Amino acid sequence: MRLRIDLAYDGGAYYGWARQPDLPTVQGEIEDALHTVLRVPAGSQEEPLRLTVAGRTDTGVHAAGQICHLDMSEVTLEACRGHMDLPATQALMNRLNHRLPADIRILDIQEAPAGFNARFSALERTYVYRISDGSMPVDPRLRSFVLSLDDRLDIDLMNQAAAMIPGLHDFGSFSTPNPGGTTIREVKLAYWSRIGERSLVGEGSGVSAENQQAGHFTVPSMESGLLCFTIVADAFAHNMVRSLVKACVVIGRHRKSLDWFAQKLEVPLREGSTGPIEARGLTLEHVAYPPDDQLAVRSEAIRAKRTL
Amino acid sequence: MRLRIDLAYDGGAYYGWARQPDLPTVQGEIEDALHTVLRVPAGSQEEPLRLTVAGRTDTGVHAAGQICHLDMSEVTLEACRGHMDLPATQALMNRLNHRLPADIRILDIQEAPAGFNARFSALERTYVYRISDGSMPVDPRLRSFVLSLDDRLDIDLMNQAAAMIPGLHDFGSFSTPNPGGTTIREVKLAYWSRIGERSLVGEGSGVSAENQQAGHFTVPSMESGLLCFTIVADAFAHNMVRSLVKACVVIGRHRKSLDWFAQKLEVPLREGSTGPIEARGLTLEHVAYPPDDQLAVRSEAIRAKRTL
Numbered sequence: 001m002r003l004r005i006d007l008a009y010d011g012g013a014y015y016g017w018a019r020q021p022d023l024p025t026v027q028g029e030i031e032d033a034l035h036t037v038l039r040v041p042a043g044s045q046e047e048p049l050r051l052t053v054a055g056r057t058d059t060g061v062h063a064a065g066q067i068c069h070l071d072m073s074e075v076t077l078e079a080c081r082g083h084m085d086l087p088a089t090q091a092l093m094n095r096l097n098h099r100l101p102a103d104i105r106i107l108d109i110q111e112a113p114a115g116f117n118a119r120f121s122a123l124e125r126t127y128v129y130r131i132s133d134g135s136m137p138v139d140p141r142l143r144s145f146v147l148s149l150d151d152r153l154d155i156d157l158m159n160q161a162a163a164m165i166p167g168l169h170d171f172g173s174f175s176t177p178n179p180g181g182t183t184i185r186e187v188k189l190a191y192w193s194r195i196g197e198r199s200l201v202g203e204g205s206g207v208s209a210e211n212q213q214a215g216h217f218t219v220p221s222m223e224s225g226l227l228c229f230t231i232v233a234d235a236f237a238h239n240m241v242r243s244l245v246k247a248c249v250v251i252g253r254h255r256k257s258l259d260w261f262a263q264k265l266e267v268p269l270r271e272g273s274t275g276p277i278e279a280r281g282l283t284l285e286h287v288a289y290p291p292d293d294q295l296a297v298r299s300e301a302i303r304a305k306r307t308l
Numbered sequence: 309m310r311l312r313i314d315l316a317y318d319g320g321a322y323y324g325w326a327r328q329p330d331l332p333t334v335q336g337e338i339e340d341a342l343h344t345v346l347r348v349p350a351g352s353q354e355e356p357l358r359l360t361v362a363g364r365t366d367t368g369v370h371a372a373g374q375i376c377h378l379d380m381s382e383v384t385l386e387a388c389r390g391h392m393d394l395p396a397t398q399a400l401m402n403r404l405n406h407r408l409p410a411d412i413r414i415l416d417i418q419e420a421p422a423g424f425n426a427r428f429s430a431l432e433r434t435y436v437y438r439i440s441d442g443s444m445p446v447d448p449r450l451r452s453f454v455l456s457l458d459d460r461l462d463i464d465l466m467n468q469a470a471a472m473i474p475g476l477h478d479f480g481s482f483s484t485p486n487p488g489g490t491t492i493r494e495v496k497l498a499y500w501s502r503i504g505e506r507s508l509v510g511e512g513s514g515v516s517a518e519n520q521q522a523g524h525f526t527v528p529s530m531e532s533g534l535l536c537f538t539i540v541a542d543a544f545a546h547n548m549v550r551s552l553v554k555a556c557v558v559i560g561r562h563r564k565s566l567d568w569f570a571q572k573l574e575v576p577l578r579e580g581s582t583g584p585i586e587a588r589g590l591t592l593e594h595v596a597y598p599p600d601d602q603l604a605v606r607s608e609a610i611r612a613k614r615t616l
Contacts (some may be wrong), residue, residue, distance in 0.1 A: 008445075008447060008448050008449075009448050010448045010449055010451070062448075062449060064447065064449070064530075097445055102448065102451050103448050103451070104448060105445040105446065105447075105448050105451075106445065107444070107445060124524070124525075126524065126525045126527060128508065128527050136415070137316075137405055137413040137414065137415055138413065139316060139372065139413075140316050140317050140318045140370075140410065140411050140412065140413050141316075141318055141370060141372070141450075141452070141453050141591075143318070143410050143411070143413075144449070145449050188524065189524055193509045195508065195509070195510070196510060198506075198510060198529075200436065200503065200531060200536060200538075201501045201503070201536065201538065202503070202504055202506060216432070216434065216496065216497055216540045216596075217432075217434045217540070217593070217594040217596055219434060219436050219538060219593045219594065221506075221529055221531060222372075222530060222531060223508060223529060223530060223531075228508060228509065230508075230509065230527060232524045232525070283449075285525070285527045286525040286527065288524075288525055
């Protein structure tokens with residue numbers, strides 16, 4: 001049987017998603033926890049307990065809505081229920097969260113629908129990059145998830161650059177190709193926004209406006225004032241989001257022109273000026289899948305495309 | 309001369325605000341950094357560089373809008389400007405932020421108006437306590453600032469308790485008195501709210517609704533779904549916010565009644581059932597001061613009241 005696992009992590013302590021020998025990785029932590037809570041010896045041939053992930057995040061990148069899948073026998077899953085009066089998937093989630101460090105949380109575990117593949121069935125991925133610019137120091141509570149920059153960035157120019165990104169492009173200037181892989185991707189949405197100064201307690205909270213304020217200080221939402229880049233694509237090539245963010249930031253500092261950016265998009269050529277920005281500000285927010293009856297078709301189409 | 313310093317910190321690594329020998333504290337970190345960047349030897353009699361703070365936060369409590377003051381000579385302040393073409397207060401802020409660990413950030417330094425005392429001039433303090441309740445695991449990005457509870461809490465009951473809090477009360481059941489001090493405080497506002505599922509990119513961000521969505525996933529604000537307690541008072545007795553939160557949570561779990569709470573408010577008596585909840589969810593959000601021409605009057609009135 002195949003399980004779909006939804007999870008989130010603070011990537012600050014990890015060398016990315018993908019398992020590496022002798023280095024802490026998110027995949028490594030979860031697979032080790034799976035072997036422990038399911039009592040399957042490491043290296044088992046019958047139950048390898050290997051995760052397949054939607055977005056292979058790099059060192060230091062975070063995830064709020066990561067998805068992976070896991071194949072295992074029903075017997076192994078049932079055994080983990082123990083004395084608990086819960087569905088086995090819920091029991092597994094509780095045991096994993098008990099075992100895992102607090103910077104990795106399993107949000108949901110469900111039996112996957114037929115044809116589901118966390119990587120190849122995905123329709124689109126959404127990433128957000130958060131920046132605190134200008135002279136205002138970053139809120140220390142968000143320091144691990146927000147890049148702090150001294151310069152005030154020109155958001156209008158950055159949005160003119162962002163507007164060139166959507167569509168089918170070869171992002172070769174802005175990504176590191178995998179051997180034999182393509183850097184052609186279809187970006188569906190890309191924009192910068194300044195998060196307004198919003199109150200923590202907003203509409204729909206059940207608290208009347210008079211009670212909230214009445215002349216007292218209005219507590220702001222933690223993300224107030226941040227500069228955020230939202231990007232949605234079918235998939236991303238390696239380093240692609242961070243390289244596009246870096247290019248926009250350089251433009252927002254008036255160090256490079258929109259023409260330079262247009263040319264880099266047109267002529268895919270990796271070079272020093274188009275390298276990635278720091279990982280800290282990047283979070284994989286969401287992965288979208290098609291309706292259940294289109295999962296298998298999607299998966300086959302993507303497999304064929306990526307191996308062209 | 310007197311400086312007003314606005315600052316924020318993640319209190320997770322500190323034994324509270326107040327300096328203690330051989331333990332990391334926020335005051336200790338900043339005073340040590342001041343001695344270094346101002347080149348004043350530790351233990352100096354002429355320039356003791358001691359901070360006076362508005363809210364003496366406990367071990368593990370955070371601050372988004374803490375205020376303190378510092379007396380020093382103009383000569384010492386001027387010397388820290390060095391080659392920088394900046395106001396001396398700005399130069400001091402930059403040097404401090406360069407020196408301090410990333411979990412403490414100086415947000416602003418200004419010459420204080422006449423009569424300003426960070427502690428005694430304050431009109432009111434605002435705290436927020438954040439909880440992630442129910443079976444949904446806490447967002448790992450917020451795990452240091454949010455208390456995670458398995459039970460789903462009854463916010464209506466909790467708000468009935470909170471509605472009893474405002475007014476002048478002896479909070480002796482809900483605080484640890486200082487020797488010779490009073491536990492009488494005036495609470496101005498206290499309520500629970502469920503933070504709605506809000507999108508990160510909201511109105512006023514300069515991004516059109518079509519561009520934001522167009523059928524794509526809407527990235528939520530990080531604090532979406534949290535249960536938050538907001539409380540404003542002239543001042544707080546030791547452990548008071550955390551003890552009131554604990555009492556509300558116990559009521560929200562249907563373990564204690566509203567009558568029990570009413571009685572504890574009426575008869576101030578410290579006991580085990582009214583102890584404090586964990587520090588992790590608590591943040592000092594704001595300290596309000598009167599207009600400049602009323603600072604000294606306020607300060608004298610409060611000094612007199614607290615030493616009655």
